Amino acid sequence: MFQDEYRKVNDSVRAPESILVSVQQKVRQEEAKTQVLRPFRWPRVIGYSSAAVAVATLALVVSLSGIGRKGVSSSTTGAAPQAAEAKLTYSNDAVSSEESAFDAVSEDTEMPMLAAAAPEPAKAALDSKNARPEAFGATAWVLEADGVTYRLDGIRLIAERADSSWVTDLSPVPGLSDPIPERIFSADGHLCVIASAWDVAGTSFLCVYGFTVRDDALVSLPAVSFDGYLEDAESDGRTIRITSVGKPRLSQAEDSGNASTDEALFRSVEEISFSADSLLLQTLSSVPVE
Amino acid sequence: METHEVPMQPAVRSDAEALFSAYGDMIYRLALVRTRNPSDAEDVTQEVFLRCLKSAPAFASAEHQKAWLIKVTVNCSKTLLGSAFRRHTVALEAAGEPGMDEAMPDSTVYDAVLKLPQKYRTAIHLFYYEDYSVREIADAMRTTESTVKSWLFRARAMLKEDLKGAFDDVSR
Numbered sequence: 139m140f141q142d143e144y145r146k147v148n149d150s151v152r153a154p155e156s157i158l159v160s161v162q163q164k165v166r167q168e169e170a171k172t173q174v175l176r177p178f179r180w181p182r183v184i185g186y187s188s189a190a191v192a193v194a195t196l197a198l199v200v201s202l203s204g205i206g207r208k209g210v211s212s213s214t215t216g217a218a219p220q221a222a223e224a225k226l227t228y229s230n231d232a233v234s235s236e237e238s239a240f241d242a243v244s245e246d247t248e249m250p251m252l253a254a255a256a257p258e259p260a261k262a263a264l265d266s267k268n269a270r271p272e273a274f275g276a277t278a279w280v281l282e283a284d285g286v287t288y289r290l291d292g293i294r295l296i297a298e299r300a301d302s303s304w305v306t307d308l309s310p311v312p313g314l315s316d317p318i319p320e321r322i323f324s325a326d327g328h329l330c331v332i333a334s335a336w337d338v339a340g341t342s343f344l345c346v347y348g349f350t351v352r353d354d355a356l357v358s359l360p361a362v363s364f365d366g367y368l369e370d371a372e373s374d375g376r377t378i379r380i381t382s383v384g385k386p387r388l389s390q391a392e393d394s395g396n397a398s399t400d401e402a403l404f405r406s407v408e409e410i411s412f413s414a415d416s417l418l419l420q421t422l423s424s425v426p427v428e
Numbered sequence: 429m430e431t432h433e434v435p436m437q438p439a440v441r442s443d444a445e446a447l448f449s450a451y452g453d454m455i456y457r458l459a460l461v462r463t464r465n466p467s468d469a470e471d472v473t474q475e476v477f478l479r480c481l482k483s484a485p486a487f488a489s490a491e492h493q494k495a496w497l498i499k500v501t502v503n504c505s506k507t508l509l510g511s512a513f514r515r516h517t518v519a520l521e522a523a524g525e526p527g528m529d530e531a532m533p534d535s536t537v538y539d540a541v542l543k544l545p546q547k548y549r550t551a552i553h554l555f556y557y558e559d560y561s562v563r564e565i566a567d568a569m570r571t572t573e574s575t576v577k578s579w580l581f582r583a584r585a586m587l588k589e590d591l592k593g594a595f596d597d598v599s600r
Contacts, residue, residue, distance in 0.1 A: 140537060140587070141556045147535040148557050153456035157470050158448040161477045165444060168482070 159383075166367065167340030283324030286351050290319055290331065295349065297329075297356050304356035308347050311363045313337055317345050323373040326412045328359070330378055332371055335363070342367040344382055346410055348417045359412070362419050366406065378410040379422070387424040403427040444481060451494065452477075454558070455501050461553045462505040464542050466532065472504045479504070498558070499568045502550065509546070540590040548583035551576055 279290040289296040293308040293316055308317045308331060317333030324330070331347040344366055348359035366384020373379075386404040406424040410417055452473065459472035479500055487493040532538075541549050550569065554560040562580070566573045 140591070143535070143537045144541065144552075144556050147533045147538045148457050148553075151453065151457050151460060151533055153448070153452035153473055154470060157452065157456070157473050157477070158444065160470075160474050161444050161448070161481070164474070164478055165481060 163342065163367065166334065166336060166342050279319060279322050281322050281324055281329065283329065284327065284351075286329075288322070288324075288329050288349075290322060293317060293319075295329075295331070297349070297351060299351065302354065304351070306349070306356060306358060308333060308345075309358075309361070311335060311343070311345050311361055314343055314345065314363065317347075320368050321371045323371070323378055325373045325378055325410075326376045328412045330373075330410060330412075330417075332368060332378075332380060334368060341365060342384065344368055344380065346380070346417055346419070348410075348412060350412075357415075359415065359417050362410075362417050364408070364419070369405065376411070380408045380410065382406055382408070383427055386426075387421045443484075444477065447477060447480060451497050454494070455497055457557070458498060458501050458550070458553060459505055460532075461541065461549050462502070462546055463509065464532075468505070468508055472501060472508055475504045475508075476500050495564065495568065498554070498560075499570075502568055536591065540587050543590065544583050544586055548579050548586070551579045552583050552587070555580060 278292075279288075281288045281290075285299055287298045289298070290308075295306050295308065297304045297306075308319070310316050314335035314337055317331075317335045319331050319333045321332040322329065323332075327350055329349040331349075333345045333347065335343050335345050337343065342365065343363050345361050345363040347361045350357050350359070364382070364384075366382035368380065369383050370381040371378060383403050383405050386402065387406055403426070404424045405427050407422040409420045409422050411420070412418070455476050456469055456473045459469035459476075460466065463469050463472060476497060480497065485496060487496065532542075541552055544552065547569070551565050554565045554568065555562075560568070562573050562576045566576045569576070
C-alpha cells in the first residue's frame with residue numbers, strides 16, 4: 139500500500155544529532171549575549187527592591203530635569219556604586235542623544251568605579267539595544283563532603299560547617315561572561331565546579347573552579363578555563379575527567395598538520411587534579427569528532 | 429573521599445534535548461519533504477527549534493505543540509526557499525554534483541512524492557504520514573479546506589500516474 143510504503147520510508151529518516159548540538163550552541167551564544175549584558179551585580183546588602191528604587195529614582199531625576207552628560211555625572215558621582223552601575227545599564231532611554239548610555243558616561247564623566255566594574259566584553263555589549271536583565275540557567279546545587287555542606291545558587295557559593303560558614307562567588311574569568319555551573323564534584327578534599335561561559339563572540343568556554351576549606355577559611359583556587367562545551371565529567375574521588383568538544387588542543391593541531399583543523403571539532407579529555415594552591419589541568423586525549 | 433554529583437542541567441538545555449527527542453524526526457522529515465535537500469532540512473529544523481526555545485510558547489497540549497511546530501516548519505522552509513540567496517544559487521544536485529542524493533531515502537514512492545509541487549507533497553506528507561485531517565492541513569498551511577482537497581486530489585492523480593497503479597490506495 140502507498141501509505142505503508144511511504145510511512146516505512148519516512149520512519150527510516152532520522153534527524154541528525156548534529157542539529158541538536160548546533161541548536162545548543164546557538165542557545166549558549168544567546169545566553170552569552172545576555173550574560174555579558176549584565177556587567178553589574180545586584181547589591182548584596184540593600185537587596186533587589188532597594189536597588190530597583192535607586193534605579194527608578196535616578197532615571198526619574200535624569201529624565202525630569204533634562205540633565206545632559208555633565209548633569210548625569212554630577213548626579214551620580216555621589217550615589218552608591220550599585221545605583222550608578224544600574225544607571226549605566228538601564229538608562230538608555232534617559233540619554234537623549236543616539237549614543238549609548240556607556241558612551242555618555244564613560245567619555246565625559248568621572249566614574250572610575252564603573253570602568254573597573256564593567257569588563258571589556260560587557261562594555262562592548264552595552265551598545266546593544268537588546269539589553270535584558272534576565273539570568274539564564276539559574277540552578278541550585280547542594281553537595282556534602284568532609285563535613286562541609288556546599289550550596290551553589292547561580293554563582294553564589296555558600297560553604298557551611300557545624301561551627302562556621304563562608305560565602306563567595308564564582309568570579310567570571312576575564313573576558314568571559316558570568317559562569318553557569320554545569321557540574322559540581324568533591325574530590326581530593328576540594329570542591330570543584332565546572333561551569334560554562336562565553337566570550338563576546340559567543341565562543342563557549344569551560345571554566346573550572348576549585349575551593350577548599352583549610353585553616354578555618356574557604357580558599358578559592360585560581361580558576362582554569364579552556365574553550366569547548368561540556369559533554370561529560372566524572373570523578374574518581376581524587377581527580378576529575380572532563381570530556382569536552384571544541385577546538386583541538388594545541389599539540390593535537392600541530393600533530394595533525396592539517397590546516398583545516400581550525401574549523402574541525404575535537405573531543406578532548408582533560409584531567410583535573412589539585413595541589414595545595416592550584417588546579418592542575420592535563421590533556422589526556424584530543425581526537426576529531428566523527 | 430566520598431563523591432557526590434548532582435547532575436542538574438540548565439533548563440533551557442534540557443528543553444532542547446526533550447524537544448529534539450520528541451519532535452526532531454518529525455520536523456526534519458517534513459522539512460526534507462519540503463526542501464528536498466538534507467542540508468536545507470537541517471537548517472530548517474534548527475531554525476524551528478531555536479524559534480520554539482526563544483519564544484517558549486505556552487502549549488495547551490502535545491497536539492497543540494505539534495501543530496505549532498508543523499506550522500513553523502512550513503513557514504521556515506517557505507522562508508528558506510524564498511530567500512534571495514536561494515533564488516540566485518543552484519542546488520548541488522541540479523549542478524550535477526554527487527553526494528546529495530546519497531543522503532536521501534532510496535524509494536520509488538518517496539521519489540514520486542518529491543517530484544510533486546511543494547504544496548502537494550507537503551499535503552501528502554501531512555495526510556499520509558502525520559495522519560492530519562484536511563482541516564488540520566489547511567490550518568497548518570494557512571489555506572482553505574477546499575484548496576487542500578484540491579491539492580490532494582491532483583497530487584494523488586500525479587502519483588497514480590507516476591507509480592503506474594502500483595499503489596491503488598493512493599487515490600483514497
